[in-house]
Amino acid sequence: MRPPGKSRNRNKNNGRRLNPGNVINRVFDSSGPEGKVRGTPQQIIDKYLSLAHDSQLSGDRVSAENFQQHSEHYSRLLLEAQKEIAEKASQQEQNNSLEGQSFKPSDKPSVDIGFDTKEKKDLPEVNQETNSG
Numbered sequence: 069m070r071p072p073g074k075s076r077n078r079n080k081n082n083g084r085r086l087n088p089g090n091v092i093n094r095v096f097d098s099s100g101p102e103g104k105v106r107g108t109p110q111q112i113i114d115k116y117l118s119l120a121h122d123s124q125l126s127g128d129r130v131s132a133e134n135f136q137q138h139s140e141h142y143s144r145l146l147l148e149a150q151k152e153i154a155e156k157a158s159q160q161e162q163n164n165s166l167e168g169q170s171f172k173p174s175d176k177p178s179v180d181i182g183f184d185t186k187e188k189k190d191l192p193e194v195n196q197e198t199n200s201g
Contacts, residue, residue, distance in 0.1 A: 091149035100138050101131065113139050165187040 091109065098105040098112050105115050120135035 091145055092153070098142070100137065101134050108143045109149070112142045113146065118143070191199075 095106065095108060096112060098116075100116065100119075103117060105112050107115065116135045116139035120132045120139065123129075123132035123135060136167060
Protein backbone atom coordinates (compact mmCIF):
# COMPACT_ATOMS: atom_id res chain seq x y z
CA MET A 69 0.00 0.00 0.00
CA ARG A 70 1.18 3.50 -0.89
CA PRO A 71 1.87 5.97 1.95
CA PRO A 72 -0.63 8.86 2.13
CA GLY A 73 0.29 11.99 0.18
CA LYS A 74 2.40 10.12 -2.39
CA SER A 75 1.12 9.95 -5.92
CA ARG A 76 2.07 7.75 -8.81
CA ASN A 77 2.89 10.72 -10.95
CA ARG A 78 6.65 11.11 -10.65
CA ASN A 79 6.72 13.77 -13.33
CA LYS A 80 8.41 16.81 -11.82
CA ASN A 81 6.54 19.40 -13.85
CA ASN A 82 3.13 17.91 -12.96
CA GLY A 83 1.75 18.32 -16.45
CA ARG A 84 2.78 21.96 -16.81
CA ARG A 85 4.28 23.01 -20.08
CA LEU A 86 7.77 24.35 -19.67
CA ASN A 87 8.76 27.62 -21.28
CA PRO A 88 12.21 26.92 -22.69
CA GLY A 89 13.02 30.60 -23.22
CA ASN A 90 14.66 31.64 -26.45
CA VAL A 91 13.59 28.91 -28.87
CA ILE A 92 15.11 30.61 -31.91
CA ASN A 93 18.71 30.04 -30.79
CA ARG A 94 18.09 26.89 -28.76
CA VAL A 95 19.71 23.71 -30.02
CA PHE A 96 17.31 20.79 -30.43
CA ASP A 97 17.95 17.08 -30.87
CA SER A 98 15.33 15.84 -33.28
CA SER A 99 14.82 12.10 -33.58
CA GLY A 100 13.69 11.85 -37.16
CA PRO A 101 13.28 8.84 -39.43
CA GLU A 102 16.90 9.04 -40.57
CA GLY A 103 18.33 9.31 -37.07
CA LYS A 104 19.08 12.34 -34.95
CA VAL A 105 19.18 15.83 -36.41
CA ARG A 106 20.77 18.44 -34.18
CA GLY A 107 20.63 22.20 -34.50
CA THR A 108 18.56 25.34 -34.15
CA PRO A 109 14.99 25.18 -35.46
CA GLN A 110 16.02 26.89 -38.71
CA GLN A 111 18.88 24.44 -39.25
CA ILE A 112 16.59 21.49 -38.56
CA ILE A 113 13.97 22.87 -40.96
CA ASP A 114 16.59 23.22 -43.68
CA LYS A 115 17.92 19.70 -43.05
CA TYR A 116 14.45 18.09 -43.18
CA LEU A 117 13.56 20.03 -46.33
CA SER A 118 16.77 18.82 -47.91
CA LEU A 119 16.03 15.23 -46.88
CA ALA A 120 12.46 15.59 -48.22
CA HIS A 121 13.79 16.87 -51.52
CA ASP A 122 16.26 13.99 -51.78
CA SER A 123 13.54 11.44 -50.96
CA GLN A 124 11.25 12.97 -53.54
CA LEU A 125 13.96 12.75 -56.20
CA SER A 126 14.55 9.09 -55.36
CA GLY A 127 10.82 8.38 -55.74
CA ASP A 128 10.04 7.71 -52.06
CA ARG A 129 6.92 9.85 -51.57
CA VAL A 130 6.12 8.47 -48.11
CA SER A 131 9.55 9.34 -46.75
CA ALA A 132 9.42 12.76 -48.42
CA GLU A 133 6.06 13.49 -46.77
CA ASN A 134 7.43 12.35 -43.41
CA PHE A 135 10.39 14.73 -43.69
CA GLN A 136 8.09 17.57 -44.74
CA GLN A 137 5.92 16.98 -41.67
CA HIS A 138 8.99 17.08 -39.43
CA SER A 139 10.02 20.32 -41.13
CA GLU A 140 6.56 21.83 -40.63
CA HIS A 141 6.68 20.98 -36.92
CA TYR A 142 9.86 22.98 -36.43
CA SER A 143 8.50 25.73 -38.66
CA ARG A 144 5.53 26.09 -36.30
CA LEU A 145 7.88 26.19 -33.29
CA LEU A 146 9.96 28.88 -34.93
CA LEU A 147 6.93 30.93 -36.00
CA GLU A 148 5.45 30.81 -32.51
CA ALA A 149 8.75 31.89 -30.96
CA GLN A 150 9.05 34.77 -33.43
CA LYS A 151 5.51 35.91 -32.60
CA GLU A 152 6.32 35.89 -28.88
CA ILE A 153 9.47 37.91 -29.47
CA ALA A 154 7.55 40.42 -31.60
CA GLU A 155 4.85 40.76 -28.92
CA LYS A 156 7.45 41.30 -26.19
CA ALA A 157 9.23 43.88 -28.34
CA SER A 158 6.01 45.78 -29.01
CA GLN A 159 5.12 45.72 -25.30
CA GLN A 160 8.59 46.97 -24.42
CA GLU A 161 8.30 49.68 -27.07
CA GLN A 162 4.95 50.78 -25.65
CA ASN A 163 6.38 50.86 -22.13
CA ASN A 164 9.37 52.90 -23.30
CA SER A 165 7.18 55.35 -25.20
CA LEU A 166 5.00 55.90 -22.12
CA GLU A 167 8.02 56.46 -19.87
CA GLY A 168 9.74 58.85 -22.26
CA GLN A 169 6.62 60.73 -23.27
CA SER A 170 7.09 64.47 -23.03
CA PHE A 171 4.20 66.37 -21.56
CA LYS A 172 2.77 69.47 -23.17
CA PRO A 173 2.31 72.47 -20.88
CA SER A 174 -1.44 71.89 -21.01
CA ASP A 175 -0.89 68.27 -19.87
CA LYS A 176 1.08 69.21 -16.76
CA PRO A 177 -0.89 69.17 -13.56
CA SER A 178 -1.54 72.66 -12.26
CA VAL A 179 -0.92 73.53 -8.67
CA ASP A 180 -3.06 76.25 -7.19
CA ILE A 181 -0.89 78.18 -4.73
CA GLY A 182 -3.54 80.75 -3.97
CA PHE A 183 -2.53 83.69 -6.16
CA ASP A 184 -2.01 84.43 -9.77
CA THR A 185 1.43 84.99 -11.30
CA LYS A 186 0.39 88.56 -12.13
CA GLU A 187 -0.40 89.20 -8.48
CA LYS A 188 2.97 87.72 -7.59
CA LYS A 189 4.75 90.32 -9.76
CA ASP A 190 2.75 93.15 -8.23
CA LEU A 191 3.46 92.01 -4.69
CA PRO A 192 7.05 93.36 -4.38
CA GLU A 193 5.94 96.78 -5.66
CA VAL A 194 3.27 96.97 -2.96
CA ASN A 195 5.83 96.10 -0.30
CA GLN A 196 8.17 98.86 -1.52
CA GLU A 197 5.43 101.47 -1.29
CA THR A 198 4.49 100.48 2.24
CA ASN A 199 8.11 100.51 3.42
CA SER A 200 8.89 103.93 1.94
CA GLY A 201 5.78 105.70 3.36
